[in-house]
Amino acid sequence: xxxxxxxxxxxxxxxxxxxxxxxxxxxxxxxxxxxxxxxxxxxxxxxxxxxxxxxxxxxxxxxxxxxxxxxxxxxxxxxxxxxxxxxxxxxxxxxxxxxxxxxxxxxxxxxxxxxxxxxxxxxxxxxxxxxxxxxxxxxxxxxxxxxxxxxxxxxxxxxxxxxxxxxxxxxxxxxxxxxxxxxxxxxxxxxxxxxxxxxxxxxxxxxxxxxxxxxxxxxxxxxxxxxxxxxxxxxxxxxxxxxxxxxxxxxxxxxxxxxxxxxxxxxxxxxxxxxxxxxxxxxxxxxxxxxxxxxxxxxxxxxxxxxxxxxxxxxxxxxxxxxxx
Numbered sequence: 001x002x003x004x005x006x007x008x009x010x011x012x013x014x015x016x017x018x019x020x021x022x023x024x025x026x027x028x029x030x031x032x033x034x035x036x037x038x039x040x041x042x043x044x045x046x047x048x049x050x051x052x053x054x055x056x057x058x059x060x061x062x063x064x065x066x067x068x069x070x071x072x073x074x075x076x077x078x079x080x081x082x083x084x085x086x087x088x089x090x091x092x093x094x095x096x097x098x099x100x101x102x103x104x105x106x107x108x109x110x111x112x113x114x115x116x117x118x119x120x121x122x123x124x125x126x127x128x129x130x131x132x133x134x135x136x137x138x139x140x141x142x143x144x145x146x147x148x149x150x151x152x153x154x155x156x157x158x159x160x161x162x163x164x165x166x167x168x169x170x171x172x173x174x175x176x177x178x179x180x181x182x183x184x185x186x187x188x189x190x191x192x193x194x195x196x197x198x199x200x201x202x203x204x205x206x207x208x209x210x211x212x213x214x215x216x217x218x219x220x221x222x223x224x225x226x227x228x229x230x231x232x233x234x235x236x237x238x239x240x241x242x243x244x245x246x247x248x249x250x251x252x253x254x255x256x257x258x259x260x261x262x263x264x265x266x267x268x269x270x271x272x273x274x275x276x277x278x279x280x281x282x283x284x285x286x287x288x289x290x291x292x293x294x295x296x297x298x299x300x301x302x303x304x305x306x307x308x309x310x311x312x313x314x315x316x317x318x319x320x321x322x323x324x325x
Contacts, residue, residue, distance in 0.1 A: 004068075008072040013298040020320075025317070026317075030065050041055070067306055077098040138297045142256055146245050149243060159217065161230070163220055227289075235284065254318075256273070264290070
């Protein structure tokens, strides 16, 4: 059994991570670190875990665990690692954006690998430190990876994506209150969202001659969880060629699937799946991509990375049943 440590256990992604790991047959949760909740039972915060576990939050850290998950706010993982020295054998998976970009990937001789399994599973298997991708970045990259890999991005990419309220985390703000979010819709950080950095980084690594724009409009939806993204760009081939391209690219992917029928959000909520649908209109290819932001966009992908790093079956603990109705 692999011993697991979790730092920052009170947020939405941590709750999903705990739930997944409690049902993972090859790991044991050694500790869940939280300064604000130390001594409280996990189920007091994550109430879906009532009668599932008696684990309590703690301020004690085991610096020799096999795997450490960092579920801290953006900017806090780096400072935590500066102040807490773990064993050289401890593998680290960071769910924040602290180590996703090339300039940030190296930290005190720790080389963080960008953990998008569909992009570089072989590298992840050999890695000791993983920077887990962002949720929007996951949905959008999976939509365009096959095109970038084959040097088929010729012009600007236009992306419109909607996320549920959990994408904003547990801290309250004007736009996360129920009375604001319910029966409402809005865009934010248009053209400037922080996930564009990692998306552009991946595209440029795959297709170095890409010098067009990725025009990304993020939207707030009035639902709890999930991301529904539509992206379109110029594509000179036929729709059959596009489908063959995508099907071949994801033929060995454990969780990403190409759908012949139009897709919708309820197909992926509470699962680690990404569904993709393709549509050709004149010279434009429309790619629709949908994921659960908390699972495939965060905690499920982190466990997928852990499975690869530890040599487990990559689907271990992640055959999650969705909630279609």
